[in-house]
Amino acid sequence: MTGDPVDGAGPGSDPPPWRRRPRYSGTHPRRFDEKYKELDPARFPEMQVHVRAQGRTPAGTHVPVMVETVMEALRPAPGDVVIDCTIGYGGHAAEFLRRIAPGGRLVGLDVDGPQLERVRARFACAGASISLHRSNFAGLPKVLAAEGLAACDVIFTDLGVSSMQIDDSARGFSYKVDGPLDMRMDSRRALTAADWLGRLSRDELAEAFRDLADEPDADAIAQEIVDRRAAAPLTRTAELARLVRQVKKRRGRIASAGESAARVFQAIRMIVNDERGALSEFLRVAPDCLAPGGRLGVISFHSGEDRRVARAIREGLARGVFVDASVEPIRPDARERYDNPRSASALFRWARRGA
Numbered sequence: 001m002t003g004d005p006v007d008g009a010g011p012g013s014d015p016p017p018w019r020r021r022p023r024y025s026g027t028h029p030r031r032f033d034e035k036y037k038e039l040d041p042a043r044f045p046e047m048q049v050h051v052r053a054q055g056r057t058p059a060g061t062h063v064p065v066m067v068e069t070v071m072e073a074l075r076p077a078p079g080d081v082v083i084d085c086t087i088g089y090g091g092h093a094a095e096f097l098r099r100i101a102p103g104g105r106l107v108g109l110d111v112d113g114p115q116l117e118r119v120r121a122r123f124a125c126a127g128a129s130i131s132l133h134r135s136n137f138a139g140l141p142k143v144l145a146a147e148g149l150a151a152c153d154v155i156f157t158d159l160g161v162s163s164m165q166i167d168d169s170a171r172g173f174s175y176k177v178d179g180p181l182d183m184r185m186d187s188r189r190a191l192t193a194a195d196w197l198g199r200l201s202r203d204e205l206a207e208a209f210r211d212l213a214d215e216p217d218a219d220a221i222a223q224e225i226v227d228r229r230a231a232a233p234l235t236r237t238a239e240l241a242r243l244v245r246q247v248k249k250r251r252g253r254i255a256s257a258g259e260s261a262a263r264v265f266q267a268i269r270m271i272v273n274d275e276r277g278a279l280s281e282f283l284r285v286a287p288d289c290l291a292p293g294g295r296l297g298v299i300s301f302h303s304g305e306d307r308r309v310a311r312a313i314r315e316g317l318a319r320g321v322f323v324d325a326s327v328e329p330i331r332p333d334a335r336e337r338y339d340n341p342r343s344a345s346a347l348f349r350w351a352r353r354g355a
């Protein structure tokens, strides 16, 4: 494998010191690092099967979304060059690799250093057919240039965060477990969620909750954040989740407190990682990175993102860059939504460049 150097321990670094498994209170582990059976599938293979049968995602893994649908639309074939712009743990990439052999090449991008290390280990046997870059997909043309490629056959993006990132409380993505308010996918970013919560004005916060996450109590939650931070900065996910719950309770909407917390966390995550900026730039540059007949596929997880993807595809069709595209967003079927509840909000669109 080739590609840029990534964060985290290199092949020559010392193994981590042995640590006793943490004891957890109660009958079920809650924290990511307490789920020792799920995190050690080699020793406890039955645990993965058990957790999946319950419709949950085992800790430390990610169940890829709509793999068959994506492959049907993007048609990776032997010899193709595929760019997986959000390789994550490589669920889609594994299927791409299988279908482009022999002679194909897969280039994987991710901004998350530790995530890239895990997928590097997963595909260690794939040799020269895969190269990995710690890069934002907004920089796709630079990655192509670094690979010596003028264009590629398939560009695929699976937006948002992976289950492995959500499940790791130390990353601060989940409102369900306590952790630092971080939410950076790329640890090289200067500002964490706590920093943004400390500096955005009341109106900016309200606008973000409304526009990025359709939160009906956006103003009240923004006001509460501003009031609380006047006393002490918000630093923990549990504090923010509690604050949202209290606002919803006061407004007689406690039943939707969980949904609102998820929305508020999503909006903040999008700001921390400049997800709108990255997607806009990606949609601008991606068509020109496709070879004649090349295919673009994007999975998004909320209507705001899907609208932007739809608009870019419409514009590409109008300009004659694309000659064919999905008309409506494609959703996972009932079976997949049941087996993998995290897939429920996925919306997939594709487009094909003219030959």
Ligand SMILES: C[S@@+](CC[C@H](N)C(=O)[O-])C[C@H]1O[C@@H](n2cnc3c(N)ncnc32)[C@H](O)[C@@H]1O
Pocket (backbone or CB within 6 Å): 062, 063, 064, 065, 085, 086, 087, 088, 089, 090, 091, 092, 093, 109, 110, 111, 112, 115, 135, 136, 137, 138, 158, 159, 160, 161, 162, 163, 185, 278
């Ligand atoms: C939903 S996961 C992808 C899961 C992957 N398809 C799989 O099957 O394992 C999204 C991944 O994209 C990465 N990511 C998010 N925004 C990115 C960006 N702008 N550029 C590159 N990677 C990004 C995240 O760090 C995360 O690992």
